[in-house]
Amino acid sequence: MQLKADNISFRYNDKSPWVLRNVNFTVESADRIALVGPSGYGKSTLSKILSGYLKPTEGKVLLNGELLPEKGYCPVQMVYQHPEQAVNPRWKMDKTLNECWKPDQNLLDSMGIEKEWLKRWPSELSGGELQRFCIARVLGPDTKFLICDEISTMLDVITQAQIWQLVLEISEERNIGLVVVTHNMALAEKVCNKIVRLPEISVQKPEERISV
Numbered sequence: 652m653q654l655k656a657d658n659i660s661f662r663y664n665d666k667s668p669w670v671l672r673n674v675n676f677t678v679e680s681a682d683r684i685a686l687v688g689p690s691g692y693g694k695s696t697l698s699k700i701l702s703g704y705l706k707p708t709e710g711k712v713l714l715n716g717e718l719l720p721e722k723g724y725c726p727v728q729m730v731y732q733h734p735e736q737a738v739n740p741r742w743k744m745d746k747t748l749n750e751c752w753k754p755d756q757n758l759l760d761s762m763g764i765e766k767e768w769l770k771r772w773p774s775e776l777s778g779g780e781l782q783r784f785c786i787a788r789v790l791g792p793d794t795k796f797l798i799c800d801e802i803s804t805m806l807d808v809i810t811q812a813q814i815w816q817l818v819l820e821i822s823e824e825r826n827i828g829l830v831v832v833t834h835n836m837a838l839a840e841k842v843c844n845k846i847v848r849l850p851e852i853s854v855q856k857p858e859e860r861i862s863v
């Protein structure tokens with residue numbers, strides 16, 4: 652499968668500066684692409700556009716040549732940097748986990764999710780435990796691409812290594828294409844087979860970033 656950012660431009664409103672200008676970028680199922688670039692260049696914004704959370708101001712996101720579905724399960728899923736901000740604090744973990752689809756016990760075991768955690772509130776889990784839920788819940792059978800926006804930045808090195816091993820194993824087994832947003836070049840080189848620098852896929856000139 653192919654996920655394509657087709658000439659995407661984006662601004663948060665018509666008075667704010669362009670965050671992304673004419674971005675062209677293609678991900679194939681076998682790709683594990685690191686998306687790197689200076690702070691503020693729009694990596695998180697592009698991640699949200701690729702996974703359908705934001706609509707591009709201009710251009711389109713195409714999945715095998717078609718627009719992302721407006722309804723139902725989106726085959727492009729995103730995992731955020733801060734898992735505690737990505738879950739409903741009023742839901743216990745079993746409800747969060749099963750909101751869109753029902754992960755089976757095999758997946759929970761391979762993600763290292765303990766049965767007892769399902770009965771807890773998000774505030775009763777560590778960042779690493781919570782991030783395991785956030786990853787498991789986006790691995791529905793229809794997930795074809797996974798956009799990981801700094802998913803391990805807040806975790807200790809052992810948890811980081813465990814989480815990346817799981818993500819890589821599952822994405823390889825299920826032929827899920829990966830986009831990995833990171834500032835960590837060592838991680839990018841270890842986890843990814845291609846590095847894309849955001850300034851190089853956008854035609855925006857530096858002066859356009861600071862003026863309207």
Ligand SMILES: Nc1ncnc2c1ncn2[C@@H]1O[C@H](COP(=O)(O)OP(=O)(O)OP(=O)(O)O)[C@@H](O)[C@H]1O
Pocket residue numbers: 663667670688689690691692693694695696697
């Ligand atoms: N909701 C928003 N409303 C208005 N502007 C925003 C919003 N979110 C982000 N921005 C602006 O868009 C620009 C790009 O932000 P974004 O978070 O996509 O960059 P980034 O490359 O991911 O940065 P970092 O590496 O620091 O996480 C920044 O100038 C930011 O201030």
